[in-house]
Each structure stands twice: as C-alpha cells, then as structure tokens.
Amino acid sequence: MTTLPDRPNTALLVIDVQSGVVADAHNRDGVIANINTLVDRARAEDVPVIWVQHSDEHLERDSDAWQYVPELTRHDAEPLVHKNYGDSFEATDLEDVLAERGVGRLVVTGAQTDVCIRSTVHGAFTRGYDVTLVSDAHTTDDFGEGLPPAQQVIAHTNLYWHWQSAPGRHADAVETEKVTFTKS
Template sequence: MTTLQDRPHTALTVIDVQNGIVAGAHERDRVVANIADLVERARTHGTPVVWVLHSHPEHLPRDSDAWQLVPELAIADGERVVHKTYADSFEETDLEDVLAALGAGRLVVAGAQTDECIRSTLHGALVRGYDATLVADAHTTEDQSAYGAPTPDLVIAHTNLYWTYHRAPGREAGTVTTADAQV
C-alpha cells in the first residue's frame, strides 16, 4: 500500500551484516542463518536483494576485514550494494535511486544493529513513502547495557513490539518471522 507511484515490487534489504558489526552481536549465528535463508528465498522468487554496507573512517574503514560482509553471506552478480556512513540507509546514499530503478515500494528489512541502523532505516523508509516490514528474527545488536541500554534481547523484543503496530497514512509497517516473510 506504499504511497510511491509505480512501485509494486518488494526488495529484501540486508543492512550491515559485516564482520566488525556483528562479531559480538546477540545470537549472531542464528540471525545470520535466518538472513541467509531470506536471501536464498528472495533469489529463488526473483525478489531483488539490496545490500547495505556501513563504513566509518576510524571504526570501520572501507575495504578492511571488519568492513567485509560476513563469510556466510555473499553478494550475487547483479545485486545492488549501497554504501552508507549514517544510521539511516537513505541518508546521503543512492538507496532511493536503487529502489526506484527496481520499482520497489515495499522493503523487507533484516540485519544489524537493531537499535541504530535498523530502526533508523525503517523510519526513514516509512517517512519516504515505503512500506517497511521488519523480519523479527533476522536482526540483532551488540550489548550496550554497560552504557545504560537494555540488554540486546530486550532491545530486539522492544523494536519488534513497537514496529508490529507502527503505521502511517497510506503506508504499512509490521513484523514477520523469517518463515513467514514474503520475499
């Protein structure tokens, strides 16, 4: 039900599943396996997969080992890669152009970090007119509780809870499990 004209398609958007980002993430292996399942199903059904890779000159330099996609996942020929330096995958990137070229008005979102780049991108998509579905068991975050944040399991549970009921005029949000995701 996107508000974007002539955008009937869905894109699986995989955000920041990079060595340096998910190395210590909550239930990393299970989440990465779920993302791999989503990617395989998307490819089988002809749903475009858009990969988003974060970089930071000090903490995550582009082309470093930490910046690389985790070894369990691989970008296939022809799949689009978006490079970002802000939490919202739309900010100062070509994501909007990539999605427009694909005719995508609905995003299925998976990846990391739940409390930063996942949330920012979901909200960024919704305010730009996209439908945005979060795959509830295919996103993760690291433990920031030493800084006063809730533990990762609670951050993930809270994000899933509020995104399940999130809506905007003419746009849909919500959550699905990996098994139920329509990709």
C-alpha cells in the first residue's frame, strides 16, 4: 500500500540500540531480546536489516556509549546508517539504502521512543513508507522532571501509531510475535 512506486519490499530498522542510549531504558533486556528475535527472523526470511547509529555532542562517535549493545550483532553485509538528528532520514543515506533494496515498508524497533523512534516513524510515513512500529521492541528512559514515565510514553506512542493514517499508506503497532515481513 506504500505510495512509493516499485518498492514492494520490507526492511527491519534497528535504531540507536547503543550502550549509552539504552543503559537505563525501560525493559531494556526484554526489548533487546525482542529485537534479536526480529533480526533472526528477518535474516531467515532474507529481509534487509538496516542498523541506525546516532552521534551528537552528548553521544560521541566511537566512544563506548556510542557502540551498539553487545547483545545485538550486526552482520558486515547489513547497512549501517550514521545519523546526527532524531529522524533517521535527516541528512543520512537511509533513503538511498532503502531505494536500492526496493523497500516501501519499514518495521521499526529501537530507542528512544520519544525522540528518535517517533521522529523516524513520522519521517518515514510522510515520505510515503508504510510503517509498522513493533510495540514491544522500542524503549526509552524515565526522564523525570514532571514528564510521564517511560512505560506511559511507550504505551501512548503505540496507541497513537496504531491509529495513524494517511492516503495510500498504512501504519500499525504490533507485538513482536505478530510481526510479518510480507504485506498483509
């Protein structure tokens, strides 16, 4: 249903599951286990796995905090997109990577729910992609200071993404066990 012509394929995005990003994240281990499940399934089904890695003044490139968590292993043949903004498309080669693979549908996982995940799902959707947010495979921190706790941020994001709509595009939020990499 994507509005991108000649893009029948799906890709799995793994966004910013870096040591410093998820160190204090809600349900960190459960989310990483779910992402691992999806990475294994995507590889078994020959679905591209695209890794996204953030850096900025608070997350220095090549630092220990910048590294992907050791529980996740990227294969050398799998693209790695470096970014400096919340939206994984902004000032990166992600669009080119997806176009080369004929991808019009994204299955999105990672961190932080309230920043990079939200920015990327919205960025993808406005660019014409169908976007499935994996409801139990994204996370964030409890930031305090009168803000909602992480569990509420995640639940709210899942709720509104499930109901997101636009002409010619499909959005949904589904649990890991219900993810399919084929069009439904």
